Amino acid sequence: MGLYVYAVGRTGDGELPPLQGVFDNPAYRLELEPLCAIVSECPSDTVRAERRHIAAAQRVLAALNAKFDLLPMAFGTVTRSEGDLRRFLDDNRETLTSQLQRVSGSIEMSLRLSLEVPDPIAYLVERTPALQAARERTFRSRRTPSYDDKIRLGQLFDEALRKYREARTAQVLAVIGASCAEVIALPVRQEKEIANLAALVSRSGLEQFEAAVEASAAQIDEDIAFNIGGPWPPHNFVQFDPSEA
Template identity: 65%
Template sequence: MGLYVYAVTSNDNDPPPLQGVLDRTTFLVGSGPLNAIVSDCPVGALRAERRNLAAAQRVLTALNAKFDLLPMAFGTIAKSENDLRRFLDGQRDRLVSQLERVSGAVEMGVRLNIEAADPIAYLVARHPALQAARDRTYVGSRPPSHEARVRLGQMVDEAFRRYREAQSAQVISVLGDACLEVVSLPVRNDREIANLAALVPRARLEDFERAVQASAAEIEEDIAFNIAGPWPPHNFVQFAPHEG
């Protein structure tokens, strides 16, 4: 029997047992200043089924409310307690450093989306150079060549990249004072302008939300803000026992 590893925390913490993956109860495996929060689990690949994902997330959410965590990737399984302790021993300095980095903090997500029906048309309308390029490409009754369409598409992609960077930078500049770190994550579709993860002290969550509101008031009115969290700091620290 292996161990499903949810997170690493410090030995100063004493989280309560929780029902985790496969309805197994969580417990601690410790080494020095570190504890891994685990539950029994067969060795091998664990399917990313909804119930398993939900169970792992449920444990992390409950722990995240009170404890500093280094969350593990879903499906992280150690073969034995000895293997897990070797990982904790071998990566001790790195893990302790990362716990210090996220001490007292949680992750919040901020997404910006264009609410216009056609995001490309929305962008073109705000860039005279794109309007001129579009008019040159589609002048007359003959359809444009493949090369001309490719050039126009490249211009639009580059304009979108710069637009996203500018909007993200503007938002980050407002959020900066209310959080410890902000990282920009990949956007999911043409409508998404920014996908940000912020490391926020638990004691400053209300300040962070006010900063998001202030940023939303400064940006274009067709851009919608969505704020989510608090979550474990997945986008700031993540380890697996096979590392190192």
């Protein structure tokens, strides 16, 4: 029978709480000092991304994250045998230990900034003289703008939006940076999104981080909404891909 792997951690971190994992099997530590893997028995080589399985994996990770340093594995990580997993831990001991040191004592928080306005294009044009002038040039005559004219105007808007995002993100980082061990800027996916940040925050410094976010929100454009989430396992700060091992 295979093993579902939730995370890699350290031995000697204290007793695990009772945890029911994927397929309702109990989670436990498989140890190879100084590392361990938190696993449960898995009757299948693959685990489908069904709601019940995702919820079980997240439940285990959330309980672990509250108390222990860990390197969370991607959902569906299954090893064929205990021997394979022990070889994985042994072969990658140095990298895994280094990554655990990186996230030591920390959890991940998410911070998203978004424009709470009906039309982000109009909002940005109103605040950007260069865009206003370009729009006037494009639409000043009664003729319908050409395809090339529209492309150029779209490119100018994209550049203005990029600069706006960068400036507001820098403004936020200047305030919250001291409360974080690391911050990563993740891709934004929607036009109204201004920033999508992952912050590595000390468990003991969570209140300081939240206060810094509140202070930053008070200083920035009032049309920008802040959405804070977490604590999460430090997925975005684990630079090791077990599938490549």
